[in-house]
Amino acid sequence: MRVLVAEDDYVSSLMLTCCLEEFGYEVTTVDNGLKALELIRTGEFQLVISDWSMPKMTGVELCRQIRKRPASTYTYVILLTSHQGTESVVEGLEAGADDFIVKPFQPDELQVRLRAGERVLSLESRDVTIFALAKLAESRDPDTGAHLDRIREYCRVLCEKLVEHGPYVDQIDGDYVRTVYLTSPLHDIGKVGIPDNILLKPGKLTDEEFGTMKQHAKIGSDTLDAALKARPDAQYLRMARDIALSHHEKFDGSGYPFGLKGQDIPLCGRITALADVYDALRTKRVYKPAFSHEKAREIIIEGSGTHFDPVIVDVFLQTELKFVEIGQGFVDDVPQSRRESNNNVTPVSHSILSRFDRTLTFAEALVTAST
Amino acid sequence: MSHFQLSNPADGNSAFDFMALLGRCMGNFKIIERVIAAFRDVGANDLNQLQSAMEIEDYGAFVEIAHRFKGAACNVSAIGLSSLLLQAEQSGRARDRAEVQRIMAALHLEWGYFKKVVNVFAPELTNATHGLVEQSRSNLSEKRHACSSC
Numbered sequence A: 001m002r003v004l005v006a007e008d009d010y011v012s013s014l015m016l017t018c019c020l021e022e023f024g025y026e027v028t029t030v031d032n033g034l035k036a037l038e039l040i041r042t043g044e045f046q047l048v049i050s051d052w053s054m055p056k057m058t059g060v061e062l063c064r065q066i067r068k069r070p071a072s073t074y075t076y077v078i079l080l081t082s083h084q085g086t087e088s089v090v091e092g093l094e095a096g097a098d099d100f101i102v103k104p105f106q107p108d109e110l111q112v113r114l115r116a117g118e119r120v121l122s123l124e125s126r127d128v129t130i131f132a133l134a135k136l137a138e139s140r141d142p143d144t145g146a147h148l149d150r151i152r153e154y155c156r157v158l159c160e161k162l163v164e165h166g167p168y169v170d171q172i173d174g175d176y177v178r179t180v181y182l183t184s185p186l187h188d189i190g191k192v193g194i195p196d197n198i199l200l201k202p203g204k205l206t207d208e209e210f211g212t213m214k215q216h217a218k219i220g221s222d223t224l225d226a227a228l229k230a231r232p233d234a235q236y237l238r239m240a241r242d243i244a245l246s247h248h249e250k251f252d253g254s255g256y257p258f259g260l261k262g263q264d265i266p267l268c269g270r271i272t273a274l275a276d277v278y279d280a281l282r283t284k285r286v287y288k289p290a291f292s293h294e295k296a297r298e299i300i301i302e303g304s305g306t307h308f309d310p311v312i313v314d315v316f317l318q319t320e321l322k323f324v325e326i327g328q329g330f331v332d333d334v335p336q337s338r339r340e341s342n343n344n345v346t347p348v349s350h351s352i353l354s355r356f357d358r359t360l361t362f363a364e365a366l367v368t369a370s371t
Numbered sequence B: 001m002s003h004f005q006l007s008n009p010a011d012g013n014s015a016f017d018f019m020a021l022l023g024r025c026m027g028n029f030k031i032i033e034r035v036i037a038a039f040r041d042v043g044a045n046d047l048n049q050l051q052s053a054m055e056i057e058d059y060g061a062f063v064e065i066a067h068r069f070k071g072a073a074c075n076v077s078a079i080g081l082s083s084l085l086l087q088a089e090q091s092g093r094a095r096d097r098a099e100v101q102r103i104m105a106a107l108h109l110e111w112g113y114f115k116k117v118v119n120v121f122a123p124e125l126t127n128a129t130h131g132l133v134e135q136s137r138s139n140l141s142e143k144r145h146a147c148s149s150c
């Protein structure tokens, strides 16, 4: 594993490097906080050991900058300090440090603290598992391509703006942004429980079929709720469940499954709703062409206050260039829709694994991912 | 004082706790040699910088250098130096000129004694590393540091 050491004292840096390399880490060193921040921004370092007092940027300020930056991966920061006492610990913790080592360090203590950091970072593999599960569920739906990648990016952009100012600043922080990014790809996980002859049907669904299709919100939420019951402390499962359940609710109460209105719809659901609709509008379907950004924008503005939360529509308008960039960055590379050649659908997967079994399997996998 | 804590005859205080350094270097003599050699070069440079900062009464720089030097001294278990450097840092913060001058004189003495003591542990490196540490200091920055000899 790679470790970034930020230490202005060459001798301390050398000792740390020698010890870390003895422990099997790959070490990169810098002599001030600014250089450390630059390297952390590359996304190549998740484990950072930083001195407290350094020129240009102190270790505490480095922590603040790391935590300020919305990132898709967590950076574990250990501060080296010669300061003893609770005051400096509190200052470091407030800045976002994960752990402390008092100088001069003892190698065995260093190793134990690094292992703790690695354990925390290993939780990130959970995130990868969740995305893989979402992808697996999505793989049955032929129209989606890079939909999940775009959805979470759109959600991230909206959250990053909402965290800055506006009426929801009290509800959103860096952790919320990360969790929305992590869980929004699970919004349609309930589609795993929709029969193939409906999910893969080319063209328009009958009212009855649409009624069945609408159940994906409830199926997804029930699946995630089952996982949440097994791991009630896993906050991300709570948000994933809320998103799955509420991403088709509309601001005026005309959505499904419950016809929730306005602020009764969880904020994460309102955010995902806009991201989901924008992506659907911009994507070619068998029954519609891919709309331009301008056309999609127009439809979203029209839906402000009826379909969408007006605050989130405002934020969308402030960040629309990023939406365009994301759309260009994650292009669907799937061949022409399977749905077009699916006029004679045999619900194979549906017959192999019953709807109930399939959702249960996903719930179990999510619980496993959270342990 | 343990058998391995070597005292400065001038004041009887410990100059160097070899066993503590050995522990921090995980019993690896190669690391010890390397660290002491680095400290000898960096320390000489820091001492000169401290002297200059004192002469021009730049207490900000004085405190910063003393703090960094103290960190290095602690790491190599140079007990006498780290204790004096802590006093230097405090006196620099207080802008106490007389005390800073007194501590600087003591620091020069302690530094001389420390060098004699560490020659016992890394004699072959006494003259060999001068100039090399600055070079390796820049090599160490911003790239993977291969500590293959450790």
Ligand SMILES: [Fe+2]
Pocket: A187, A188, A216, A247, A248
């Ligand atoms: Fe959906």
